[in-house]
Amino acid sequence: MLDGLSRMFSYIEPYVQFPWVIRHIIDISIVSYVVYKLLLLIRETRAEQVLKGLTILLFATKLSEWLQLNTIYWILKNTATVGVIALLIVFQPELRKALEQIGRGRIFDRLTFIQEDKDPLFFINEIARAVQDMARAKIGALIVIERKTGISDVIETGVKIDGELSGSLLENIFVPNTPLHDGAVIVRGYRIAAAGCFLPLTENGNINKQLGTRHRAALGISENSDAIAIVVSEETGVISIAHNGKLTRYLDSKGLKEILKKVYVKEKEPRSFIVKKWRSRNEQDGQ
Numbered sequence: 001m002l003d004g005l006s007r008m009f010s011y012i013e014p015y016v017q018f019p020w021v022i023r024h025i026i027d028i029s030i031v032s033y034v035v036y037k038l039l040l041l042i043r044e045t046r047a048e049q050v051l052k053g054l055t056i057l058l059f060a061t062k063l064s065e066w067l068q069l070n071t072i073y074w075i076l077k078n079t080a081t082v083g084v085i086a087l088l089i090v091f092q093p094e095l096r097k098a099l100e101q102i103g104r105g106r107i108f109d110r111l112t113f114i115q116e117d118k119d120p121l122f123f124i125n126e127i128a129r130a131v132q133d134m135a136r137a138k139i140g141a142l143i144v145i146e147r148k149t150g151i152s153d154v155i156e157t158g159v160k161i162d163g164e165l166s167g168s169l170l171e172n173i174f175v176p177n178t179p180l181h182d183g184a185v186i187v188r189g190y191r192i193a194a195a196g197c198f199l200p201l202t203e204n205g206n207i208n209k210q211l212g213t214r215h216r217a218a219l220g221i222s223e224n225s226d227a228i229a230i231v232v233s234e235e236t237g238v239i240s241i242a243h244n245g246k247l248t249r250y251l252d253s254k255g256l257k258e259i260l261k262k263v264y265v266k267e268k269e270p271r272s273f274i275v276k277k278w279r280s281r282n283e284q285d286g287q
Contacts, residue, residue: 118190123165124260127187130167131230131239132253134174140234141174142184142214144199147263149225155186158197165190174232184217184229200224204245211247218242228263230256 057076064073127143134141144151159180163169165187173180173195183196202219218229222242229242240249241259251259 120190120264121261123190124257124264126165126167127170127230127260128253128257130170131232131256133167133171134232135237135239138234138237139171139174139176139232140181140214141170141230141232142199142218143170143187143230144184144197144218144221145187145228145230145260145264146189146193147226147228149227151186151221151225151227154184154197154199154221155188155194158183158186158194160194161192162194163192165192184221199229202245207247215240215242215247219245219247222246228260 057079061073061076061080064076131141131143144154169192170185173185173192175181180196184199185195186193186197199217200220200223201213201216202223204219204223207216207219212233212235214231214233218231218240219242221227221229223245226244231240231242232238233240238249239251239256240247241251241256242248243259243263248259
């Protein structure tokens with residue numbers, strides 16, 4: 001496989017010749033962008049503090065070499081030898097998150113969204129109506145909408161339903177004192193995949209101590225994937241939404257719909273349009 005790639009690039013190389021200045025600009029720009037995205041990725045996480053500690057250790061290593069403190073330099077240098085393995089262990093969550101973000105590009109989009117020819121606005125209204133009804137009745141709820149990052153491992157922790165998404169079904173699942181009330185509902189596409197699911201709790205120690213387990217679980221799944229988690233507080237009826245490790249609270253039905261439209265409609269409408277166009281073209285060819 002590697003030999004094939006080498007031959008392919010050898011064929012392309014004569015046609016892609018850039019002046020050395022442009023090559024350096026492209027090289028520096030790509031490296032700068034990658035470093036910038038990595039810094040954004042570890043910002044306000046435990047990895048940020050680890051990175052600061054590693055920077056201090058590297059500075060101490062060079063300083064001990066310059067001052068000829070041979071014993072200290074030998075210890076620090078040999079520590080750095082096994083540091084690569086240690087980094088892979090320490091930064092494992094951040095590395096997984098970075099690889100997931102790379103895989104969220106349109107080339108690797110999941111085909112399940114492409115094949116469905118349904119109106120997302122109907123399902124957005126169904127979700128918003130159910131959430132608003134539960135908020136008025138102060139019924140606790142946790143709804144997770146799967147996006148590009150698959151969360152099948154979370155779905156397997158609950159009871160599989162595989163039913164078409166509707167507001168009535170959502171409200172029925174979260175009726176108090178029922179077996180599935182305390183877990184999370186996972187929405188995959190336009191269907192409710194499972195209920196009563198267990199979510200990973202957030203590791204962020206800076207969140208409000210007044211927030212309960214539902215909010216911590218919503219933040220946890222949004223940190224480990226690109227899923228959106230909607231929370232209805234059982235004590236106050238406040239509607240919150242977690243996305244990309246951030247929690248937005250005190251939403252009304254209109255605000256919830258706007259957030260869902262930015263994610264749901266933007267993802268599905270262009271792809272369903274492609275499918276419709278492809279189908280209509282095949283039908284015309286068949287005629």
